[in-house]
Amino acid sequence: MPSVDVVSKVDHQALDNAVNNTLREVATRYDFKNVKTEITLNKKDKLIHIVTGDEMKLKAVIEMLKGSCVRLNIDAKSLAPKKMEPTSSGMVKMDVQINEGISADTCKKIVKLIKGTNLKVQPVIQDEQVRVSGKKIDDLQQIMQLLREQDYDVPLQFVNMKRD
Numbered sequence: 001m002p003s004v005d006v007v008s009k010v011d012h013q014a015l016d017n018a019v020n021n022t023l024r025e026v027a028t029r030y031d032f033k034n035v036k037t038e039i040t041l042n043k044k045d046k047l048i049h050i051v052t053g054d055e056m057k058l059k060a061v062i063e064m065l066k067g068s069c070v071r072l073n074i075d076a077k078s079l080a081p082k083k084m085e086p087t088s089s090g091m092v093k094m095d096v097q098i099n100e101g102i103s104a105d106t107c108k109k110i111v112k113l114i115k116g117t118n119l120k121v122q123p124v125i126q127d128e129q130v131r132v133s134g135k136k137i138d139d140l141q142q143i144m145q146l147l148r149e150q151d152y153d154v155p156l157q158f159v160n161m162k163r164d
Helices: 012-028 055-071 104-115 137-149
Strands: 003-007 038-042 047-052 079-081 092-098 121-126 129-134 157-162
Touching: 003 137, 012 038, 012 055, 047 055, 055 079, 055 092, 104 121, 104 129, 104 137, 121 137, 129 137, 137 157
Parallel strands: none
Antiparallel strands: 003 129, 003 157, 038 047, 047 092, 079 092, 121 129
16 A cells, blocks of 8 residues: 655754855854854754854844755754853853654644545554555645645655555
8 A cells, every 4th residue: 555654854964064054154254253153063962052242143143054954955944943042251142953753733733634635545643753545646645735735833754655
């Protein structure tokens, strides 16, 4: 029986490249001259740590980071900036959470939407993804199109399309 997995993943190598591109861009910008700016990627904790001179520069760094991500085909929805905090040296810092996986609530919404279509497909929640299986590939493609049109809090990808 054909099936497809609905997941939310981030390419970590592309994210690393986006962070490095942002660092390079900060180094060349005139408004960041003589301003110490640090951007570090913690792959284990799925965090990007940013430290810079002031709030305005922090916003500019986040916009550059999002732009780099979009250029490297990483959806900006997968980046969730947290609260800005002052540092002891008069600078500001912020952590940006990297969102991966689909939350249980979003999985339930996806399953409910799929069941409401009256197509002959069977959605199943598996950890942080949804597997959709059906008799016809056309039905799976309709589901994929339907999910692309929805706006969830995470970017969705479709992987492991299996044909029998």
